[in-house]
Amino acid sequence: MAELSFATTTRAECRLHVGRGELARLGARLVEAFPPPRKIVVVTDRNVAPFWLERVESIVTEAGYASHAVLVPAGEEAKSLRILGTLWDRLLATGADRGTVVLALGGGVVGDLAGFAAATLLRGVPLVQVPTSLLAQVDAAIGGKNGIDRPLGKNLVGTFHQPARVVVDPDLLATLPERELRSGLAEVVKYGFVREPKILDLLRKAGDLEGLKAKPEIVDELVARCVQIKVEIVARDERETGERVLLNFGHTTGHALEAADGHATLLHGEAVAIGMVAAAFLAVDLGAAPPTLPAEVTEVLERFGLPVASSIETKRLLPFLGRDKKRKTGKSRWVVVESPGKAGLVEDPPAATIERALAAIHKKGEEDAPAA
Amino acid sequence: MAELSFATTTRAECRLHVGRGELARLGARLVEAFPPPRKIVVVTDRNVAPFWLERVESIVTEAGYASHAVLVPAGEEAKSLRILGTLWDRLLATGADRGTVVLALGGGVVGDLAGFAAATLLRGVPLVQVPTSLLAQVDAAIGGKNGIDRPLGKNLVGTFHQPARVVVDPDLLATLPERELRSGLAEVVKYGFVREPKILDLLRKAGDLEGLKAKPEIVDELVARCVQIKVEIVARDERETGERVLLNFGHTTGHALEAADGHATLLHGEAVAIGMVAAAFLAVDLGAAPPTLPAEVTEVLERFGLPVASSIETKRLLPFLGRDKKRKTGKSRWVVVESPGKAGLVEDPPAATIERALAAIHKKGEEDAPAA
Numbered sequence: 147m148a149e150l151s152f153a154t155t156t157r158a159e160c161r162l163h164v165g166r167g168e169l170a171r172l173g174a175r176l177v178e179a180f181p182p183p184r185k186i187v188v189v190t191d192r193n194v195a196p197f198w199l200e201r202v203e204s205i206v207t208e209a210g211y212a213s214h215a216v217l218v219p220a221g222e223e224a225k226s227l228r229i230l231g232t233l234w235d236r237l238l239a240t241g242a243d244r245g246t247v248v249l250a251l252g253g254g255v256v257g258d259l260a261g262f263a264a265a266t267l268l269r270g271v272p273l274v275q276v277p278t279s280l281l282a283q284v285d286a287a288i289g290g291k292n293g294i295d296r297p298l299g300k301n302l303v304g305t306f307h308q309p310a311r312v313v314v315d316p317d318l319l320a321t322l323p324e325r326e327l328r329s330g331l332a333e334v335v336k337y338g339f340v341r342e343p344k345i346l347d348l349l350r351k352a353g354d355l356e357g358l359k360a361k362p363e364i365v366d367e368l369v370a371r372c373v374q375i376k377v378e379i380v381a382r383d384e385r386e387t388g389e390r391v392l393l394n395f396g397h398t399t400g401h402a403l404e405a406a407d408g409h410a411t412l413l414h415g416e417a418v419a420i421g422m423v424a425a426a427f428l429a430v431d432l433g434a435a436p437p438t439l440p441a442e443v444t445e446v447l448e449r450f451g452l453p454v455a456s457s458i459e460t461k462r463l464l465p466f467l468g469r470d471k472k473r474k475t476g477k478s479r480w481v482v483v484e485s486p487g488k489a490g491l492v493e494d495p496p497a498a499t500i501e502r503a504l505a506a507i508h509k510k511g512e513e514d515a516p517a518a
Numbered sequence: 519m520a521e522l523s524f525a526t527t528t529r530a531e532c533r534l535h536v537g538r539g540e541l542a543r544l545g546a547r548l549v550e551a552f553p554p555p556r557k558i559v560v561v562t563d564r565n566v567a568p569f570w571l572e573r574v575e576s577i578v579t580e581a582g583y584a585s586h587a588v589l590v591p592a593g594e595e596a597k598s599l600r601i602l603g604t605l606w607d608r609l610l611a612t613g614a615d616r617g618t619v620v621l622a623l624g625g626g627v628v629g630d631l632a633g634f635a636a637a638t639l640l641r642g643v644p645l646v647q648v649p650t651s652l653l654a655q656v657d658a659a660i661g662g663k664n665g666i667d668r669p670l671g672k673n674l675v676g677t678f679h680q681p682a683r684v685v686v687d688p689d690l691l692a693t694l695p696e697r698e699l700r701s702g703l704a705e706v707v708k709y710g711f712v713r714e715p716k717i718l719d720l721l722r723k724a725g726d727l728e729g730l731k732a733k734p735e736i737v738d739e740l741v742a743r744c745v746q747i748k749v750e751i752v753a754r755d756e757r758e759t760g761e762r763v764l765l766n767f768g769h770t771t772g773h774a775l776e777a778a779d780g781h782a783t784l785l786h787g788e789a790v791a792i793g794m795v796a797a798a799f800l801a802v803d804l805g806a807a808p809p810t811l812p813a814e815v816t817e818v819l820e821r822f823g824l825p826v827a828s829s830i831e832t833k834r835l836l837p838f839l840g841r842d843k844k845r846k847t848g849k850s851r852w853v854v855v856e857s858p859g860k861a862g863l864v865e866d867p868p869a870a871t872i873e874r875a876l877a878a879i880h881k882k883g884e885e886d887a888p889a890a
Contacts, residue, residue, distance in 0.1 A: 148742055151533040152753035154662070154680060161523040227603045231668075238670045266638070266675045269665065290526070293641065296603075298610045303638045305677065308526060370520055381524035 158308035162288065164373050166366055168315040172202070172276065173209035179311050180247050180272060182210035187240055189233065189260035190251040191220040194278050197321040202251055202276065211247075214240040222409050224255055225294040225301075233263045247272045250309075253279030253326070254286035254414070258304070261292030265307030275309040278318045280330025281415055284337070284372035285393075287312050289380040299405065306384060314373055316365050328355065329415030331450045332396070336422060337372045339443065340395045343486040345371055346446055354449050392489045395481040396422030399504065402466035406458050419452040420507050428503035429482040432495060439483065440506070460504040467500065530680035534660065536745050538738055540687040544574070544648065545581035551683050552619050552644060554582035559612055561605065561632035562623040563592040566650050569693040574623055574648065583619075586612040594781050596627055597666040597673075605635045619644045622681075625651030625698070626658035626786070630676070633664030637679030647681040650690045652702025653787055656709070656744035657765075659684055661752040671777060678756060686745055688737050700727060701787030703822045704768070708794060709744045711815065712767045715858040717743055718818055726821050764861045767853040768794030771876065774838035778830050791824040792879050800875035801854040804867060811855065812878070832876040839872065 163175055176186065186206045190199050195217055206213040216236045218224050237248065248271055250260035257275055264273040277287035293304020319327065331349075338345035348368055352358040358365060376393070383390040400421030403412055412420075426443040429435035444454045467478040477494035484490065535547055548558065558578045562571050567589055578585040588608045590596050609620065620643055622632035629647055636645040649659035665676020691699065703721075710717035720740055724730040730737060748765070755762040772793030775784055784792075798815040801807035816826045839850040849866035856862065 148536045148746070149533065150536065150746065150749050151531065152749055153529055153531040154753070154756040156528045156530070156678075156756075157525055158528070159523065159525040161521065164520040164522065227599060231599045234675050235668055235670065238668060238674055262638075266634075266677055268674060269663065269676045269678055291641065296607055296610060298607065302610055302640065303606050304641050305638055306528075306641055374520070374522065377522050377524055381526070384526040384528075 158290070160288075160290070160308045160310065160312065162312040162314065162373060162377060164314040164370055166316050166362070168313050169201070169205070169276070169317060172313050173205045175311055175313060176206065176211070176247070176274065177209050179274075180245075184211060185214060185240055185242060185246040186211040186249055187214040187216055187237055187242065187246060188249045188251050189216050189218060189256060189263070191218050191224065191253075191256050193220040194252045194256070194321075198251060198278060198318065202249070206249070216240075218256065218259055220255070222255060222295065222300075225258055227294065227296075230259065230262065230294050233259060234267060237263060237267050242267060242271065244268050244271055247274055249274045249276060250287070251276045251278060253277065253282045257282055257287050258292045258301070259294065261290070261307055261309070262294060262304050265292060265305040270307065273307060273309040275312045276318075277312070277314060279322055279326055280319055280369075281326070281333055282330075283314045283316070283319070283369055284330065285333045285376060287314070288373060288376045289390075290384065300401070300409070308384075314369060316362065316369050319365070324355070325413065328451050329413040331355075331358075332415035332419040332422070332447070332452055334368050334372055335443075335446050335450075335452075336393070336395050336418065337375050338446070339422065339483045339486050340392050340481065340489040341375050341487055342371060346486055349446055349449065355451060358450075391479070391491055392481050394479075395483060395489060396420075396425055398467060398478055398480050399424040399463065399507070402463040403456055403458060405466040406462045412453075412456075416453050419447045420454060420456050423447070423454045424503045424507045425480055425482060427506040428480055428492075428495060428499055429484065431499045431502055432482065432492065434482050434490070434492075435484050439485075442486070455507045455509045457509045460501060460508055463504055464501075530662070532660075532662070532680045532682065532684065534684040534686065534745060534749060536686040536742055538688050538734070540685050541573070541577070541648070541689060544685050545577045547683055547685060548578065548583070548619070548646065549581050551646075552617075556583060557586060557612055557614060557618040558583045558621055559586040559588055559609055559614065559618060560621045560623050561588050561590060561628060561635070563590050563596065563625075563628050565592040566624045566628070566693075570623060570650060570690065574621070578621070588612075590628065590631055592627070594627060594667065594672075597630055599666065602631065602634065602666050605631060606639060609635060609639050614639060614643065616640050616643055619646055621646045621648060622659070623648045623650060625649065625654045629654055629659050630664045630673070631666065633662070633679055633681070634666060634676050637664060637677040642679065645679060645681040647684045648690075649684070649686060651694055651698055652691055652741075653698070653705055654702075655686045655688070655691070655741055656702065657705045657748060659686070660745060660748045661762075662756065672773070672781070680756075686741060688734065688741050691737070696727070697785065700823050701785040703727075703730075704787035704791040704794070704819070704824055706740050706744055707815075707818050707822075707824075708765070708767050708790065709747050710818070711794065711855045711858050712764050712853065712861040713747050713859055714743060718858055721818055721821065727823060730822070763851070763863060764853050766851075767855060767861060768792075768797055770839060770850055770852050771796040771835065771879070774835045775828055775830060777838040778834045784825075784828075788825050791819045792826060792828050795819070795826045796875045796879045797852055797854060799878040800852055800864075800867060800871055801856065803871045803874055804854065804864065806854050806856050806862070806864075808857070811857075814858070827879045827881045829881045832873060832880055835876055836873075
């Protein structure tokens, strides 16, 4: 009877370059991180490719790499086993080896798919994220999470695989559809309430979506602040065993709304926006936040045309609340904001509290919302 | 323009319990590593289940866990995207959360599939390996490699995901088909030539397969020694950037034989056996080994009924030699044994040398083998 043991340590370093004009420096960043010659495979989708693929491929080629491109379909439906299999095979067909770099050029879906493919191709190849949506720039492209969906839910399989480089250039947002921009702002609002009230001040200063589009310096500052917060939190808690869970403010209800909706009509940020309102009502109901919080959350969201209620029946949401892959106990977990910038976690709040919070975001029931 | 960076460190600890009778202690090992209550899902195949599943499930249940079982088809064909998708969904259907343990009960195929599923389910759940084949006990179940096959080749996607526990009990080999036992012995022979000549002495002492089966104490010692070597090497080089590559002795040709054969007739160990003979001829041809080496390799393999030549034409093997996921340059890499216990790596040996080595293992061409 022998007992043996060993331990392995894996260190992943992620460097981020954030600022308007950073795309022009992508070639130099790649050369510094991954000396050529080698292959770089740009993974993007059919929405982003017409705007940015040629530019990125020429940057890659001019930097001395063999450039390949693999297109995946746009939208959440692309995060499927079938598309992942095709992506793997196309990456392999380029002659990829362990030195090949996967460059994800797109929003959250492209980042999740390309990230998972990079994490698993030949048991792991380097990944670079060049996010083109606001949501990806401030959130999804940072932190190493990736994954695909299964019939039982979103992101149920995936890995943690840190991108070696993330290049965040707000210039890329110029081609983003307006609804996608609004959706991304929901995550910006989230950072404001969870960590940094100054973000909410900046949003109010911009006034509304038109105001924001007219003031790129505010967009730049918002992006920079959100990236900074995300980096700080991930650096301390990559695997979401602690504070990273706070970034799920609005996501308990948000995920339930997306699931009940069959991911058909609501964008992720829209669902999170409504979810933050629900979480604000819950916080008040639990006595954790002042009664003014729901109105404060609602006010910021409505400035940017984000929804704050849903017509989905409360009872249709309940079965989806507990389906959270982080839970180890079958109970729902809620991020509760006490005041802007101060958030905590509540495990398994009373069912009646949850039901009142969900009733408060039901469109027909807004006037019946708990007065708190 | 902001530049930010952070680094994450992931530590994985693997503990191994090796010895006859260890299966009886599996329950205590699990409790020590993963305090109940929680779910343990036993993943096994249709060959192993009739012999061992009931026993393992009752151990798991008696230790205080909720036990589930998921069966996968037997054989290399099971390492497919389709079966992986089904496995993910069945694991999720048990209500798995991040505390659920996946227990791989089987040979290399089960370990690769269950290991990949565990590495990616909910972005990673704990894994326990209980190998039931000799090949898995001495090699595949140790070191964290997992994966599935793609049309372009075997194990082209996967991860490194260390099992938290590995329980190696030679009693489990009692139900192993004889051909599988022989196949596993090829990897045992490999350890002898690459690292520890004493292993070859033990094999010669056993005499042949019947002799070995009659002397369980020799089997136990062989298993223990091989596990020890594998652990030492993986502890120093988990990601195969250095000495772990030496464990690929015989595998350059072995993989090519399997690929050219379409994985139809040769077992992995059989292909590796033939590959070790080819590598021995190559070593002699390169002047790295004495001319007696091929006969020495052949003699040990033939004792145990392992093949030392193939009827597959040399020219059919050549295209598969370069397709090695570790290569970054498109060249083939060979592990070259100078004398039993002393091995090194040769990158891209001359084509004529490779062709002579392959000719030497061609059945019709044995007598034309380079006299070295």
